[in-house]
Amino acid sequence: MRMPLTAAIGLVVTVTILAAAILAPWVAPYGQGQIVGVVWGERSPEFLLGTDNLGRDILSRLIWGAQTTLLIAGLATALAFTLGSILGFFAAVWGGWVDMGLSRMIDLLMSIPTLIFALVILSVVPSTIPLLIVVMGVLDSTRVFRLSRAVAADIAVMDYVEAARLRGEGRAWIVFREILPNALAPLVAELGLRFIFAVLFLSSLSFLGLGVQPPDADWGSMVRENREGIVFGVPAALLPAGAIAALAISVNLVADWALKRTASLRGARGV
């Protein structure tokens, strides 16, 4: 199956943003907090996207912001996957009261809207970057738990798992050597979607002023800093917001294609 045009565009945009984030010290024209021009300056050859509410170069800040955004969202997703899938697999393999207890706890966590719960926690802990990653990762691991438990429950009744059990392998062996390799495909397909969710979630928190704190900046806090300009017709806040949208759409396009591909490989009815 050839890669459709939309997925190719998505891949190019994602890779470009990723490269810009990694190479930020070399590709950004100015420093992150460097004041170089007038407040909300127009576009010019010197400042390709204009300047922001303090006179900093928007293009440079977008590139540095990409670094912060991708780092936090990426680590939060990694934490969510590690925690959620390991707990989910163990719940499925262990069964009984362990499964019951874990599942009910996850139900409870999921019965509060994620954003509201994050606000409750962030009202008492300081919004430092490591704490943001932990809060986002733990809250999002609930969804990974549900998926991986469902997937592992299907695999746990397979003959080869039964064989491993009868051989006398321990639970850790069964989880990591029997279930994990076979559950990887659906989990990887979910990875892209969870990553987008983390990016959007972080941006919302930062936009509300409760995520990344100055002088660090991510795209959400850039929207917040420049939002007053909108009413005067200064579109500076639209640029970081657009960057978030572009990243989310491209990752979504790639993930959608990957999902369809794995589905058609398994011979599912194409809908």
Place this chain on the structure above:
Amino acid sequence: MRRFPLLTLIAQRIALGVLLLWAVSVLIFVGTMILPGDVAQAILGQAATEQALHNLRLELGLYDPPHIRYLDWLWGVLQGDLGQSLTNRADIATSIGRRLSNTLFLAACAAIVAVPLALLLGLLAVRYQGRWPDRVISGTTLTAISLPEFFIGYLLIYFVAVQLGWFPSFSTVHAGMTLGQRLEAIALPVATLTLVVLAHMMRMTRAAILNVMQSPYIETAELKGLRRFDIIRRHALPNAVAPIVNVVTINLAYLIVGVVVVEVIFVYPGMGQYLVDHVARRDVPVIQATALIFAAVYIGLNLVADIVSILANPRLRHPR
């Protein structure tokens, strides 16, 4: 028990909802206590004197054991007393009253626009499945799902309010406004919320109907030579009601959360704005109260979704 299985099922579900709400209240209460140090320290900051800390702790009852504080709080909430704000000493219940009705008004207006539109688009996408209307609708919604609320909101403000001047950019509402003025003020937030929820709801509606459309009885109806629209209307739709109602209520619950960000964008005096303002000021009693109300609405909507699907599904009425 045996004679009214349906009633029993619903009563069980409601009891479960109440239990869940209680557990959530514990979780919210514990959530605000996990900080290093304590609430008094968080409010006054590192530079606070020992005496100021002591006074505030005394006032907040922080010297009582946690379970006593929790029971005090819960007892107050059950009587409609949500406590006092730490920052301005206002009674929380009175401050919330007006804001809650503002928020519900905004969410209700968005739902009235979004729900019929989403169902219609979902049906259209199924009717023309695989052809261009379906592709256009599905492609657009895949994009729309990835857009953050503030991108849509500020795009609307920038183009519709500032450049065209059709609607006000900020949604100030006050008691003396007529319904017409009120609707004009909230036009843009409603549009934003609609766009945010529409995509999700439409995709899920399409999936729910398609799921039904693949059943054998639909194939039979097709082979009988019924028109495609009749099949959807008479055979697919009644069976798709339960999943669709589920989709709608899940999205209404999502709407309640989306409201938080949208209210901040448009400076709308609702619950979301109130919550966010007080999180920044570490006003714990206000946060506990608002979070509990948000969670209650969310749990309530999910409860309604479950009850409707129990009522709509004959198989659930006769559990074996």
